Amino acid sequence: METKTVLINLRKKHGLTQEEMAEKFFVTRQAVSEWETGKATPNNEILKSISKEFNISINTLLGSPQQLICQCCGMPLEDEFISREIDSSFNEDYCKWCYNDGEMVYKSLDKLMEFLVPHMAGMFQKNETDMKIILESQLPNLKYWREKAV
DSSP states (O other), X not given: OOHHHHHHHHHHHTTOOHHHHHHHTTOOHHHHHHHHHTSOOOOHHHHHHXXXXXXXXXXXXXXXXSOOBOTTTOOBOOGGGEEEOTTSOEEEEEETTTEEXXXXXXXXXXXXXXXXXXXXXXXXXXXXXXXXHHHHHHGGGSHHHHHHHO
């Protein structure tokens, strides 16, 4: 879905006119109109404000141009699984199970593996040894573990 369509749907879902949307985000009605016709896109600060106000990730606001994955455990991220910062803004790098209350939950790859291996083995109907081999080959490539290794 395109950004303009997401913004139109969001505004209408919340029962706002273009004028009311403009007032809420301190822009002109013409700016909202340009967003909704695709002539312009809200700047980063306005996207952050819209995201926070309407509880929707920036990725979703932009029409989901990327398939986000948790950079700790590799889980695909939908809005309901994306972690939050302490100020309640989205942290689109991690799922809510790996990053909670402004902190990483898993401090070591071993602790994450202890949790993931049995759960994912059952989910994908694999034995735990095979699942461990798969995860050991994939998880270290994720941003969190790469940065932690440095």
